[in-house]
Amino acid sequence: MNCKKSNLLTSLFVFIVIHCLVTVVAAQTITVTSNVDRNRVMVFERINYTVKVESDSRRVPDPIPPEFTGFILIGAPRTSSQFSWVNGQISNIRTFIYTLEAREPGEHIIQSARVETRDGVIRSAPVSVTVLSPGDSSDRETSSHQHSGMSGIRDRGNLFLEVVTDNDNPFTGEAVRVSWYVYTRVNIRDYGIQEEPEYHGFWVEQVLQPRQVQMQTRNMDGVEYGEAKIHEVIVYPTVSGELIIPPLVMAFQIQDRQRDPFDQFFSSPFQSGMFGTRQVTVSSRPKALNVRSLPETGQPSDFSGGVGEFHLDASINTDRVTAGEAIIVSVTLSGNHGLQTISAPRAPSIQSFRVFDPKPGEITQSTKFSGWKSRTFDYVFVPLTAGEFQLPGITFSYFNTATESYQILKTELFNVIVDAAPGDMFRIATRNNGRELRLMNVDIRYIKTGSGITHYIPAYKTVWFAAFLLMPILVAPVVLLTDYRKRRLEGDSLLAREIRAKSAAAKRFLIARKACFNQDTDCALDTIAQAFALYLADRLGLPEGGITLRRVIDAMNAKQIDSSIVNQVKDYWETVESARYSPIKPTLETVETLTDTGQKLVVKLEKVKFAKSGKTLSANGKKQ
Template sequence: MHWKKNKRIKNKGKCVSVVGPMWKKIGKMRRSIGIGIAWVFVLGYGIGIAQDLSIRTYVDRTVVGLNEQFTLSIELTGKAANSVSDPEIPDLSAFASFLGKGTSQSIQIVNGKMSVSRIILCYYVATNTGKFQIPSISITYNGKTYTSDPIEIEIQAGGTPSQSKPQRPSETPQTPEPGEGEIFLRAFVDKNQVYPNEPVILTYKLYTRLNITSIGFSKLPSTGGFWVEDFELPSQPQVTQEVVNGKKYSVVTVKKMALFPMTPGPKTIEPMRLDCEVQVRTRSRDPFADFFDDSFFFGRTARKQVQSKPVTIEVLPFPEQGKPSDFSGLSGNFRISAKAQPQSVKTNEAITYQIIIEGEGNIRTIQPPSIVFPSDFEVYPPKTTANVHRTGAKISGQVSFEYVLIPRAPGQETLGPVRFSYFDPSLRQYRTIQTSSIVIQVSPGATAYTPVVPSGLSKEEIRVLAQDIRFIKTTLPVFHRMGEKHRDWFGLVFVVPLVALGGAIVLRRRWDRLSEDVAYARKVRAFSLARKRLSSARRLFHRHQSEAFFSELAKVLQGYVADHFNIPEAGMLSDEVRSLLKSKNVSEPLIQEYFDCLSICDLKRFSPESATEEEMKILLTRVEKLIGQLEKALR
């Protein structure tokens, strides 16, 4: 089997192309015809991919049963598909729960020119019956906004989650079943039994004895209930040879990903399906008919569809025995370290305290460990940075949490040790690791030291406690002689009507502008609308509705910026928002705080673990403070 240099990819996913050897010596007439046909094909195809960017959305089905899973695909095609940021995932909480997402990529190479398609797969489970609409999704590139069409979906009662008979795929190639013949697709997993958040490496391999001209993904595997990390495959497929049932096959890996199950229980990964175009040579008894038939040179093309078997993964629950109190549900093998700079400071000077967790596992889901800081330290929320590495069959990396600490009183204080617990699946036991303690020496600063007041008091109460005496009046009243008549109020009779008339004119002009200028109206009302949404989030906090709470806070952050700059809330991009805030001279720490809060909202509302009341309270305070600071900075 020979892999052709020109690669043509169709449908969805990353595709490769294969073609058999051509006749080396053919007549000049046939060579000219072949070249002409090739140029027509390339030029015609090039017209189809000339567009810079387009977006479309679709679902795997428009009628879904209650409690059944469905997939929303967001497909970006064109030259810029791989350079733009991911669009905002739609919030379908009114009728579906978000399970997770994955990404696939399709590369098209024609005559040396490459075009990329990227598909973002969002997995949901239906929670309410009725007819609903999935809103349109927008993305902006080079100042132009591209928008998909909305999708109508119906959820009917009586649906139940689909169950598949467990399969046990082997790690080595299996004998093809009758009918698989010359070409077939296999799915391999490195393990069938895992714990939550333990990675499963899923690999799809195509076995063929035929010459393949193109491959397209017609159905991608369903990965609902998993956190997915895709491995990047080489642009030039690596072809190997394997003998199966006495026959030699050419084998190529078409897809590889790491799946992290989020909850215990059996998980079934539905089959993946490929559409392959293969070359078939036909022979007749008339040699001249063969010669003057195009199939004599190029072969006849036939379409062959192949499908993998479903794969079942058994996800075991974590053992209850020996479970640490600070265990957060993470599996893998990790190390933890801490560092602080500087370690000798004066009061009211900042200290950078960094916790680094690195190793193998689901790095992106690691949350900040619980830390007890000295009571004399003012602590700011951490800045989180995660780096993920996909090498071989492993997912590794590191995440760091950087705190800013400000000591308010002199003395010697100790930071740590900080504990972190996880489950080691290779040992089938829990492990707790911790950092070393760091001693901070705090000397008196230039400003006078104020004793630390009891915790739990507001800033206004702290100011009151700093006063020894609270006077009834702090200024002397104005005294007048008895019997003295004041006629100054007569002047108000003439001034008040003029002021009222001027105020009415200004107010009328303001109302007219609010009704005519949409951008001005959105900007003026941005802060008040954000405060109303914060009040709604506060009510959700008191009702302990964590998912709705984080969703409402995300709307506060996104809605405020969208209203202030008069941009669509649904199509906001991180780079665009950052650029707009910088154009208004908003400080970088304030911009970073905005994205940190937004990231926490997205992570928490899609996380299977419910947030604690303390986490919700801290985030609510941060967002309220952030909106106030942005309002001052954007005036």
């Protein structure tokens, strides 16, 4: 029974505890506040935007930051938390610090940061920040020395940076010396640049500063400060308009107990045990420059881009050389600033000379002009032929800031004598400093001599090439057709005889004429008879042996030859036969006449196309 009672009490206790906890959680209260460490800042300066989330429970949600219009967020937020439980009261505070850099001048409102809970969204109050441009002098005092830091520890009034320029209204490309001075009333043990400014619209040349700076006393508004130049650069504006030199952020190690700033600046580190040190971050104010553009009128075509004051000198290493050896003209350009940004003056071209691009030397302190620097450019001229020449002057154009006009400098002219080189070798000598510039050591191949200078026509444009290509195209069909005919003739003897009939008859008639010439009329008549008979046999496809007039006429009738032709053949045949077998020997003229008649008749018969069957053809080959 007791046991049951005990269990009941335990359950009741647990229920009450759980109920209490749930009640506490349900009643969780959260507050969100936000603020900035300064409400007035300069462009490029940094402020801290702090969001504090306070809760009476263990769990504190993360805030959601607002959009930072006109600022950029630098890095991730830093957080800290504070927890306390006093008399059952829980206090849990979490702090989020956002570092912002001002970028746009004007009034900016940083909207509410918010925390999302189950009960809804809790917001902080918006914060107003005024961002001043560097040219705004109304808030000089409030925003210059008092804002020295950007985060954490700050030492207002006793330590600040000041930026000084030697020209607030420069031309594009003109050098502007920018110096940062530290003003201090505290002991500085060490310092260093924490953040190098990002220069937009400038070409920057660093100026080396001595590590041990010279501290001077400066009275400002009745307060004595130690003053020292700690950083310096030379900037060259590359564009016109208002350009801003951003703030320089420096970290200082200072001693807590103030001592004499003149003696203690950079005191020995061994003294650190006597005084506590801490780090202070100090930022300078941004500085605006009103950059003027260079005038377009009067600008030379070969304007070098140099702005400032310059001087040009030239010297020559020798005035007599052998062709192929180098002549070096050393041009020294001196100027107060900006020699790094200026390219070498262009080398002039000169006939009969090979001119190499100049190679710039190191920038050194000018021995001729105090405070100026100088740079030497070596121009290498290599004469290609012998003779007397005058090397042209080298020009340099720049914008003179003193007179605010363009000026052109030109070196003097040098006369040189070039002797012919043995073998006309193309050899390029070494430079003054002994470094070999170039050694070709090769000569051009000499001229071509001989005769037979003809106009060149590419072979593929010549007639013979076209003939070579066309000839096979023309010849091949002829050969192939000939071969085809030959094959055909070989396969058809009758056709072959028919085709060869005329030529065979012609040969025989020729033999007959020769016989006549030899006055052998018998032989001539036999040959004529044979020629005519064999011709008819070949044409009509009759066997050569035993050919008679009767068979010839039958064959001609069978082939439907015109009867007049048949009659002429019959008459001629009978005339020849009668002459052959006549007891009276025919005269030579008669035989010759028979020969002529026979040949004419053969010619006439050649024109007659012997039909295979059914059609009658006349002597002229027309169908009847």
